Amino acid sequence: MxxxxxxxxxxxxxxxxxxxxxxxxxxxxxxxxxxAGEGLDKLIRLRPDIVPDLLRGTRLFAAAGTLDAVEAxxxxxxxVRLAAYGAYYTTPPVQAVLHYTGQISQPIDPDxxxxxxxxxxxxxxxERGPIWTKV
Amino acid sequence: xxxxxxxxxxxxxxAGASGGVTARELAANGIDVLCLEQGEWPDPDKFVxxxxxxxxxxxxxxxxxxxxxxxxxxxPINVDECPMRPMLYNAVGGSTVLWTALWHRLTPADFRVRSxxxxxxxxxxxxxxxxxxxxxxxADMGLSGLDGDPAWPDHAPYPLPPLPxxxxxxxxxxxxxxxxxxxxxxSNAIPSRAYKGRNACVRRGTCMVGCPENAKAxxxxxxxxxAIELGARLITGARVREVTVDAQGLATGAIYIDRSGEEHRVxxxxxxxxxxxxxxxxxxxxSRSARFPDGLANSSGLVGRGLMLHPTGSVVAAFDEPxxxxxxxxxxxxxxxxxxxxxxxxxxxxxxKWSLSPHGGPLSFAMGMGHGAxxxxxxxxxxxxxxxxxxFCEDLPEDHNRVELDEELTDSDGLxxxxxxxxxxxxxxxxLEFNVxxxxxxxxxxxxxxxxxxxVNPDCGGAHLLGSARMGDDPARSxxxxxxxxxxxxxxxIFDGSIFPSSGAVNPTGTICAxxxxxxxxxxxxxxxxxxPT
Ligand SMILES: Cc1cc2nc3c(=O)[nH]c(=O)nc-3n(C[C@H](O)[C@H](O)[C@H](O)COP(=O)(O)OP(=O)(O)OC[C@H]3O[C@@H](n4cnc5c(N)ncnc54)[C@H](O)[C@@H]3O)c2cc1C
Ligand code: SF4
Numbered sequence: 199m200x201x202x203x204x205x206x207x208x209x210x211x212x213x214x215x216x217x218x219x220x221x222x223x224x225x226x227x228x229x230x231x232x233x234a235g236e237g238l239d240k241l242i243r244l245r246p247d248i249v250p251d252l253l254r255g256t257r258l259f260a261a262a263g264t265l266d267a268v269e270a271x272x273x274x275x276x277x278v279r280l281a282a283y284g285a286y287y288t289t290p291p292v293q294a295v296l297h298y299t300g301q302i303s304q305p306i307d308p309d310x311x312x313x314x315x316x317x318x319x320x321x322x323x324x325e326r327g328p329i330w331t332k333v
Numbered sequence: 334x335x336x337x338x339x340x341x342x343x344x345x346x347x348a349g350a351s352g353g354v355t356a357r358e359l360a361a362n363g364i365d366v367l368c369l370e371q372g373e374w375p376d377p378d379k380f381v382x383x384x385x386x387x388x389x390x391x392x393x394x395x396x397x398x399x400x401x402x403x404x405x406x407x408x409p410i411n412v413d414e415c416p417m418r419p420m421l422y423n424a425v426g427g428s429t430v431l432w433t434a435l436w437h438r439l440t441p442a443d444f445r446v447r448s449x450x451x452x453x454x455x456x457x458x459x460x461x462x463x464x465x466x467x468x469x470x471x472a473d474m475g476l477s478g479l480d481g482d483p484a485w486p487d488h489a490p491y492p493l494p495p496l497p498x499x500x501x502x503x504x505x506x507x508x509x510x511x512x513x514x515x516x517x518x519x520s521n522a523i524p525s526r527a528y529k530g531r532n533a534c535v536r537r538g539t540c541m542v543g544c545p546e547n548a549k550a551x552x553x554x555x556x557x558x559x560a561i562e563l564g565a566r567l568i569t570g571a572r573v574r575e576v577t578v579d580a581q582g583l584a585t586g587a588i589y590i591d592r593s594g595e596e597h598r599v600x601x602x603x604x605x606x607x608x609x610x611x612x613x614x615x616x617x618x619x620s621r622s623a624r625f626p627d628g629l630a631n632s633s634g635l636v637g638r639g640l641m642l643h644p645t646g647s648v649v650a651a652f653d654e655p656x657x658x659x660x661x662x663x664x665x666x667x668x669x670x671x672x673x674x675x676x677x678x679x680x681x682x683x684x685x686k687w688s689l690s691p692h693g694g695p696l697s698f699a700m701g702m703g704h705g706a707x708x709x710x711x712x713x714x715x716x717x718x719x720x721x722x723x724x725f726c727e728d729l730p731e732d733h734n735r736v737e738l739d740e741e742l743t744d745s746d747g748l749x750x751x752x753x754x755x756x757x758x759x760x761x762x763x764x765l766e767f768n769v770x771x772x773x774x775x776x777x778x779x780x781x782x783x784x785x786x787x788x789v790n791p792d793c794g795g796a797h798l799l800g801s802a803r804m805g806d807d808p809a810r811s812x813x814x815x816x817x818x819x820x821x822x823x824x825x826x827i828f829d830g831s832i833f834p835s836s837g838a839v840n841p842t843g844t845i846c847a848x849x850x851x852x853x854x855x856x857x858x859x860x861x862x863x864x865x866p867t
Contacts, residue, residue, distance in 0.1 A: 222709040303535040331442040
């Protein structure tokens with residue numbers, strides 16, 4: 199597969215992912231779910247426009263070794279986070295932890311009586327009467 | 334320039350909300366209509382809302398901000414002097430392709446802000462005059478809502494029952510009841526059951542990247558197919574660079590550039606501008622001539638001025654239990670008009686409307702949350718357990734807020750781009766501060782364990798483009814009359830959001846559609862006495 203990300207930048211990106219998406223609070227580490235590998239490739243296929251900013255970010259990180267240096271460049275920071283988070287949240291393990299099914303179809307029953315009418319909760323609003331200003 | 338000019342009785346420029354409504358009404362009355370639209374027909378099969386990677390594409394190809402998309406159909410907008418991101422879409426259907434379809438009428442008092450509060454401009458028309466056209470627009474767009482909201486006078490029933498308000502809406506309603514504050518199930522131009530050729534909403538929640546289910550109202554679905562069946566002609570990929578005039582000062586048509594760069598001339602008896610609150614002012618300023626050296630129909634100097642953008646505050650609130658927070662519609666689940674009426678004792682005039690919505694997918698949620706362990710903690714705790722509350726505030730028309738032509742930036746055809754010069758007024762800031770604080774109280778009452786308030790959210794305002802060619806009786810203080818006809822050019826009309834004299838605090842497209850319907854009906858009625866070029 200042809201990747202437009204040089205190996206050194208991929209390594210730096212993996213370093214960013216280590217800090218930005220650590221294993222914590224029940225969430226898996228970004229590098230454990232392939233964010234800097236297949237995930238990054240997928241992202242740049244979808245969004246080739248971010249590559250220049252992304253590479254600036256990886257090089258800032260490679261030079262400084264801290265996220266602060268990347269954060270100081272707004273566009274670069276945006277691009278590395280978009281690539282990292284964009285890959286991360288579309289992986290099945292992460293979606294499973296979040297109980298996120300993706301944007302699925304959930305048809306509605308328009309004839310069902312809404313609870314706010316059945317239990318009278320909207321009645322209070324109605325009983326206070328009109329609130330619009332007459333002119 | 335291509336030799337043979339196209340001809341039409343009425344030329345409409347812009348095929349969005351107002352253009353669609355106007356074209357259909359005129360065509361239904363046998364008028365020969367031609368519309369020029371710089372964008373193309375949207376292809377619902379290309380909408381990304383069913384794809385797992387939809388959020389990654391949502392901030393580029395499907396961004397509501399033309400400066401992100403930069404498609405050929407788009408024109409860039411200079412916002413160096415505007416704190417808000419403009420949102421619009423250039424295609425058949427216009428911005429309704431991406432809109433979230435929150436729908437309201439203005440209230441009667443919104444038409445009388447100068448008389449009541451000494452600010453802004455009164456409208457030359459009243460709520461009662463516009464009411465029948467709201468009824469019509471609601472039937473055409475397929476409104477889903479619950480009748481009887483005490484925040485408005487009684488009106489014709491909505492054609493469709495309301496969409497479900499979900500766990501979030503239910504909790505919000507209970508909390509607002511405890512506070513004794515107004516709330517109501519959301520009114521949305523999203524069909525709760527199949528309606529006039531559109532499918533019922535299936536709550537996919539990706540309305541802002543185009544509805545892949547052909548459910549959400551957008552004029553490429555609700556108006557254009559019928560307009561074309563009735564005989565209207567629509568040319569896409571046609572960017573108008575100038576509205577032409579004759580020696581008598583009447584509009585004679587327009588010159589447009591097609592996608593191959595060739596120029597074409599259209600001759601018309603009447604021209605209607607429907608390019609929205611930025612595009613219309615831009616085109617009028619581009620249409621300078623010996624007769625109109627300051628821009629078309631600009632003897633008042635007000636073309637472009639009085640721009641209103643509805644600055645918007647927001648509160649994200651997190652709860653302890655799952656709330657189905659990514660389930661659509663990405664319209665409004667519920668809304669509140671509690672702080673809509675003006676109360677100067679609060680330290681500002683005019684008011685706000687609140688809308689409660691789901692928060693969308695995980696990527697947009699995380700992008701707002703930083704990084705590292707804090708991010709992981711925040712997402713683990715709050716994703717799918719959060720609500721997004723938007724505070725829309727009435728923006729006052731201030732003439733220094735304006736659309737100008739940029740001196741350097743151009744679109745892909747080399748035409749000067751618009752530049753927005755806009756500051757959030759002190760009144761708006763106080764109004765938003767007050768409301769965002771009240772909204773946090775409401776969220777706490779709902780049981781929120783954390784809230785993230787934002788007094789001015791630059792990513793939320795900027796979709797309502799209003800006021801840059803306002804309506805009024807006095808030609809020295811307004812650009813168009815009560816029918817949308819420009820004071821200076823008797824066969825040039827504007828039917829889009831530019832003509833709002835004041836903005837109200839509700840989402841404006843219901844009013845834009847009603848004004849276009851009313852204006853188009855008047856054009857039909859008066860067609861025999863309409864002055865036209867010889
Ligand atoms: C993301 C988003 C969410 C929104 N949510 C809501 C909401 O919930 N509720 C609400 O009420 N409103 C909402 N809006 C605003 C709503 O979409 C607009 O108010 C409405 O579409 C404006 O209608 P219009 O006819 O004035 O202009 P538009 O619908 O913007 O149409 C203008 C058309 O003119 C064309 N045009 C412009 N210049 C030229 C030219 N020189 N030559 C040829 N064609 C030209 C454009 O390409 C465009 O298609 C939202 C907008 C966006 C972008
Ligand atoms: S929530 Fe409804 S209207 Fe919105 S995209 Fe999904 S189906 Fe369409």
